[in-house]
Amino acid sequence: MSELALAASRSLVVDPALLEKYQFSGPRYSWYPTADRFGPQFRPLDLLRQLAKRGEEGGQNPVSVYVHLPFCDTVCYYCARDKVVTREHSRVAEYLGYLEREFATQRGALGCDEEVAQLHLGGGTPTFLSIEEMGRLMDLLRRYFLLLPGGEYSIEIDPRRIAAGTIEHLGSLGFNRLSLGVQDFDPEVQKKVNRVQSFNETARAVNAARSNGFQSVGFDLIYGLPAQSAQSVSRTLETALRLRPDRIALYNYAHLPALFIPQRRIDAAELPSPEEKICILSSAIDELMAAGYVYIGMDHFALPEDELAQTQGRGGPQRSSHGYSAHAHCDLLAFGVSAIAAVGDTYSQNHRTLEEYYACLERGELPVFRGHRLDADDVLRREIIQRLTCDFRVSFEDLNARFGIDFHDYFAEERAVLAELEDDGLIETMRDGITVTARGRLLVRVVCMAFDRYIRAARSEARYSNVI
Numbered sequence: 331m332s333e334l335a336l337a338a339s340r341s342l343v344v345d346p347a348l349l350e351k352y353q354f355s356g357p358r359y360s361w362y363p364t365a366d367r368f369g370p371q372f373r374p375l376d377l378l379r380q381l382a383k384r385g386e387e388g389g390q391n392p393v394s395v396y397v398h399l400p401f402c403d404t405v406c407y408y409c410a411r412d413k414v415v416t417r418e419h420s421r422v423a424e425y426l427g428y429l430e431r432e433f434a435t436q437r438g439a440l441g442c443d444e445e446v447a448q449l450h451l452g453g454g455t456p457t458f459l460s461i462e463e464m465g466r467l468m469d470l471l472r473r474y475f476l477l478l479p480g481g482e483y484s485i486e487i488d489p490r491r492i493a494a495g496t497i498e499h500l501g502s503l504g505f506n507r508l509s510l511g512v513q514d515f516d517p518e519v520q521k522k523v524n525r526v527q528s529f530n531e532t533a534r535a536v537n538a539a540r541s542n543g544f545q546s547v548g549f550d551l552i553y554g555l556p557a558q559s560a561q562s563v564s565r566t567l568e569t570a571l572r573l574r575p576d577r578i579a580l581y582n583y584a585h586l587p588a589l590f591i592p593q594r595r596i597d598a599a600e601l602p603s604p605e606e607k608i609c610i611l612s613s614a615i616d617e618l619m620a621a622g623y624v625y626i627g628m629d630h631f632a633l634p635e636d637e638l639a640q641t642q643g644r645g646g647p648q649r650s651s652h653g654y655s656a657h658a659h660c661d662l663l664a665f666g667v668s669a670i671a672a673v674g675d676t677y678s679q680n681h682r683t684l685e686e687y688y689a690c691l692e693r694g695e696l697p698v699f700r701g702h703r704l705d706a707d708d709v710l711r712r713e714i715i716q717r718l719t720c721d722f723r724v725s726f727e728d729l730n731a732r733f734g735i736d737f738h739d740y741f742a743e744e745r746a747v748l749a750e751l752e753d754d755g756l757i758e759t760m761r762d763g764i765t766v767t768a769r770g771r772l773l774v775r776v777v778c779m780a781f782d783r784y785i786r787a788a789r790s791e792a793r794y795s796n797v798i
Contacts, residue, residue, distance in 0.1 A: 344612040355795060359778050393445070393447070433665065436696070514552065523596065549570055560612075664680070718781075
């Protein structure tokens with residue numbers, strides 16, 4: 331592991347007073363500008379043109395591909411994803427047919443065989459698909475794109491919905507990374523969020539992945555759920571660590587029932603208080619780092635030998651809506667309901683309902699309903715936010731040379747906010763750049779917000795999760 335990665339793993343400091351001061355909401359910065367800034371002025375034809383431009387330029391980096399599979403047979407009350415809750419398995423075949431139309435349309439616009447270095451299937455519950463349907467999906471992907479040997483091919487799974495032989499089959503299809511939804515092992519918490527999942531179900535999935543050659547197994551955990559406490563989350567971590575996942579994402583639950591209908595079934599009075607959440611986070615971090623995990627950034631941890639830890643300090647990782655990735659500087663092609671693509675200097679998002687998604691493809695159009703074309707200022711600020719969330723520092727010299735600016739002049743309006751963050755110990759400003767301190771790393775979203783011109787222009791925090 332690099333020296334920078336080792337330093338990062340050792341120097342994360344939890345400062346309860348700072349965490350309490352910055353208990354407000356803000357973007358997670360999977361994208362910049364954030365998705366709520368996308369607009370209807372970006373049309374399907376704009377994405378077609380951007381894909382064609384990529385194809386014409388040629389010789390670029392391989393792409394990442396994301397496919398959204400929205401189906402679930404039960405609803406988890408905490409869920410904030412775009413999903414279709416159904417027990418009608420026949421709907422999958424129809425969806426795969428429309429996915430093929432979208433593959434074909436984007437491939438036609440590209441005009442060349444794109445090499446894919448990274449594939450991620452998310453949802454919903456991707457393993458809602460049967461073994462045969464998953465095979466068909468992978469056949470379609472290989473028909474329209476070139477999946478490179480040695481690429482990172484990952485899939486999200488629900489350990490409760492794994493038939494015998496499923497993980498072995500996924501391995502035979504080329505998948506080499508699993509992301510397991512766990513959330514919490516406490517039975518009371520599981521009942522309150524309608525996701526009852528035993529340790530044995532999770533262990534079977536992990537053991538099957540390792541016996542079938544998967545390179546990495548990751549767990550998604552959530553803190554801030556009803557009935558949780560520092561003690562209960564500690565027990566969940568103790569249970570999870572028995573399986574030694576390669577990566578752990580410890581997400582802060584964002585209770586936004588006005589936006590996400592399933593969350594209305596959660597009693598807000600049963601959620602841990604802000605003070606308790608700080609205790610939960612503090613003790614969880616202590617436990618993870620005592621177990622040898624490296625802090626990657628924001629809510630992600632990895633074992634020292636994992637690729638994410640290995641890439642720290644040498645050009646990676648990169649952050650997107652799917653967390654951190656070791657594949658930096660890849661355009662992202664996205665398919666399926668609600669999927670977000672990032673191609674060149676554009677973002678685009680597909681329609682969020684099956685009806686609208688299908689209708690666009692029936693008309694021969696890409697199912698884009700909103701997007702954003704980045705201007706020069708967006709590109710600069712995106713780079714700063716990427717470097718802060720991935721490297722915890724930005725270099726004045728690098729930014730000045732790459733973007734033809736004088737950092738101090740360009741960001742004169744941000745000086746007051748940056749000075750306050752420095753006074754609070756979140757950042758250090760030196761001759762050659764800005765570094766997020768050990769105390770500031772958990773609050774890196776706050777540092778990023780200082781460079782977000784859209785938040786400064788029109789503050790609208792209510793749509794975001796709390797930074798802690």
